[in-house]
Amino acid sequence: MVLGIGWTINHIFSLFRRCIYVILSVGPIPNHIAFILDGNRRYAKKHKLREGAGHNIGFLSLTSMLQCCYELGVKHVTIYAFSIDNFKRRPEEIRYLMDLMQEKIEFLPKEENLVNRLGIRVQFFGNLKLLSEGARDSAQSAMSATATNSKAFLSICVAYTSTHEIVHAVEQVCKEKKQRKAWNEHVNLDDVERQMYLANIPEPDILVRTSGANRLSNFLLWQSAYAHLYSPSALWPEISFWHLIWMVLNYQRNYGYLEKQQQNMDHVNVFGRSNP
Template structure:
């Protein structure tokens, strides 16, 4: 088993060397779809698919860190997800609370790999324990700088855009200026996602091709990649394929210019 692990690690390092010849994306975003279907197909209990999805996220974070990707964003919980069955929502909220609290430890994977965690979304919609765990995790990882992980929780892109416009209007009115024109920069600097550059790649699992109200403002120039694998099934090879597609996309853009 140890020998097999060493062989796999060697192959991964070889692939990293090959991929590193081309441009490496600075920001990869994930739409983590298919956790429920993964559990249902295997007759697993409620929440087991999301538990498996958590380990898939850890795997992707490690691979992105090793590849040199600076920013990673994950669509963890949509505002629309509150409409799901109470049992499922509570299970997912409890899982997130547990994992966020465990990440605060010095020996956690996020600290081992220098991952700084930030949250985007309307956190006021969350339960107090989950909101407190998110704030604690943000503070606990503020000194990390190798990878910047943004978890979109209680998030939708339309909510983000409306909030940014409202904030821009409120601040313009408060300034009591003669010109109250709202421009593009006013809105963009009040977005939840202002802390990261626009994503180079957006990867969605489970075979869906929709953005599902995720980073609509920021995805105009993104390379969109869909895979039939459900989120708990995502692997290193799916990531490599996405990066190779991005590099091909970049090459085609340069030829057009």
């Protein structure tokens, strides 16, 4: 009886979500939403949970948010899972987080999981050499297992900072020109963009940072020039379907302005002169 009631409530809420999605689809739907998953540790402290419990609950929030995003029609989701700066934490905490990361990554491509049900391709970006061997191998396995999925894309930035991504791109451009012995060629914008980790991912339409912090923390600095920024006070494990609705409504309300700004900048080159 209890199981039947639970199924009915879930079914009703699923239908309700779909009705909301239909209403939202009258306006522009973001193609790419990027998330900074901030507040897992504070959530655990706030609720007096053991260390690491916030990250486990945060993973459940991530799964729920991914499902809502893809049901709405968002094709690309990018998450900031682990910064290079996070390696400055205590060694025992790093080991715990690497083990936890490995466990959650291994869960992603399981046949019955959300990733395969929705046809999501999982991609990892960053200096993966910095990860533990287990986490790195799990990331490679997840990418291989989902390589043929193409309905939606989940990009996970680990051992990542935007400045490192830019430096890496410039180094790759210089290496390429050196191999071609193109000593007199200048490094230009197109060269760098082609070598960025996320070169084949569209720029984010919305960039979300939970916990109310108004900073990007070295995440997608190159790609977020025209993104709509949303910073709810909720900690990451507290983020919900309603936050997604609110961020999309705000994006739609500001869509005309954001589009106009991008169009204006498309006519200006890097030297500040209008293109012909």
